[in-house]
Amino acid sequence: MNTSVSTSSSAAAGRPLPCIAVLATGGTIAGSAADAANTAGYQAGVIGVAQLLAAVPGLDAVARIHAEQVASIDSKDMSLALWSTLAQRVNELLASDDIDGVVITHGTDTLEETAYLLQLTVKSAKPCVLTAAMRPATALSADGPLNLLNAVTLAASEAAAGQGVLVAFNNRIHCARDVAKFSTYAVDAFQSPEIGALGWVQDGRVEFQRRALRPHTVDAPFSANVPWPQVEIVTSYAGVSRAAVEALVAAGVDGLVVAGTGNGSIHGALQQALAEAASKGVPVVRASRVGSGHVMHNGAAKDDALGFVSSGTLSPYKSRVLLLLALAAGMTDKASLQHVFDTF
Numbered sequence: 001m002n003t004s005v006s007t008s009s010s011a012a013a014g015r016p017l018p019c020i021a022v023l024a025t026g027g028t029i030a031g032s033a034a035d036a037a038n039t040a041g042y043q044a045g046v047i048g049v050a051q052l053l054a055a056v057p058g059l060d061a062v063a064r065i066h067a068e069q070v071a072s073i074d075s076k077d078m079s080l081a082l083w084s085t086l087a088q089r090v091n092e093l094l095a096s097d098d099i100d101g102v103v104i105t106h107g108t109d110t111l112e113e114t115a116y117l118l119q120l121t122v123k124s125a126k127p128c129v130l131t132a133a134m135r136p137a138t139a140l141s142a143d144g145p146l147n148l149l150n151a152v153t154l155a156a157s158e159a160a161a162g163q164g165v166l167v168a169f170n171n172r173i174h175c176a177r178d179v180a181k182f183s184t185y186a187v188d189a190f191q192s193p194e195i196g197a198l199g200w201v202q203d204g205r206v207e208f209q210r211r212a213l214r215p216h217t218v219d220a221p222f223s224a225n226v227p228w229p230q231v232e233i234v235t236s237y238a239g240v241s242r243a244a245v246e247a248l249v250a251a252g253v254d255g256l257v258v259a260g261t262g263n264g265s266i267h268g269a270l271q272q273a274l275a276e277a278a279s280k281g282v283p284v285v286r287a288s289r290v291g292s293g294h295v296m297h298n299g300a301a302k303d304d305a306l307g308f309v310s311s312g313t314l315s316p317y318k319s320r321v322l323l324l325l326a327l328a329a330g331m332t333d334k335a336s337l338q339h340v341f342d343t344f
């Protein structure tokens with residue numbers, strides 16, 4: 001569904017307001033519950049983009065809005081096919097002279113994966129901002145409308161250009177590469193562990209305190225318009241067996257990420273199974289389940305001897321995104337993959 005562009009009367013005096021495309025995909029921000037006190041038992045992704053926008057007073061003083069309903073899902077059900085569709089639509093819109101920036105409304109559960117996917121596949125320096133909500137649209141103190149207003153404010157700001165894909169949530173601006181969900185229920189659910197947020201959006205004001213250093217968007221060589229490989233994640237824990245790795249290799253998996261313990265250490269049984277997979281040509285990336293910190297190359301495991309790539313500061317979930325994109329781009333040998341993980 002497309003909603004036509006509205007022009008703000010407050011723009012009459014000077015330059016027209018920036019035109020921001022709002023792409024809705026569902027999530028709790030578009031969730032509906034039977035009563036207003038209900039913040040856990042609701043259906044995500046049922047309220048349409050026009051209604052989301054109508055709930056944000058003052059939006060027309062910030063930007064002209066072009067709205068599209070790209071999907072209506074609970075983001076736990078995000079698919080690789082929808083990633084391709086979304087990245088393609090963002091790229092089409094940002095290539096247009098009529099659009100100054102994009103905002104994507106998304107569920108919180110896989111937002112960090114989609115944000116990093118777009119960070120590496122959007123080919124524009126124009127702002128691209130994701131936002132979401134922890135409380136459904138029908139809730140008392142719903143957080144969606146202010147998050148959406150802040151996201152549009154950020155996407156409409158010149159300061160956001162060239163900063164890569166951003167996440168506007170609970171007044172903070174996060175880098176797509178760094179951000180992760182850290183609470184199952186709190187309104188302040190997102191953090192950028194170790195590194196912190198890039199800045200703030202509050203009361204219409206955008207303030208950046210730092211820039212992301214890793215190459216992104218126009219400087220990343222990846223595309224989401226690809227036949228996707230199959231990349232799966234396995235986890236190391238007390239008493240883990242070889243069964244999952246053996247089954248995945250037998251099923252023809254194209255790449256594996258291991259969510260190791262601590263600094264990416266891996267239970268001996270699992271490590272042996274992964275080393276055998278690597279020796280058969282299945283790329284294996286070693287990440288950590290801890291949620292913060294980095295996984296050093298040749299630190300907790302002898303990566304060079306075992307045939308593993310170390311993830312650095314990427315979580316297992318973001319490591320999977322990067323491995324998917326790298327394999328789809330034809331980068332399959334260990335040296336190329338380690339370079340990709342050291343770079344992006």
Ligand code: SIN
Nearest residue numbers: 027028075107108109
């Ligand atoms: C979802 O991820 O779609 C549901 C949960 C949320 O948005 O908070």
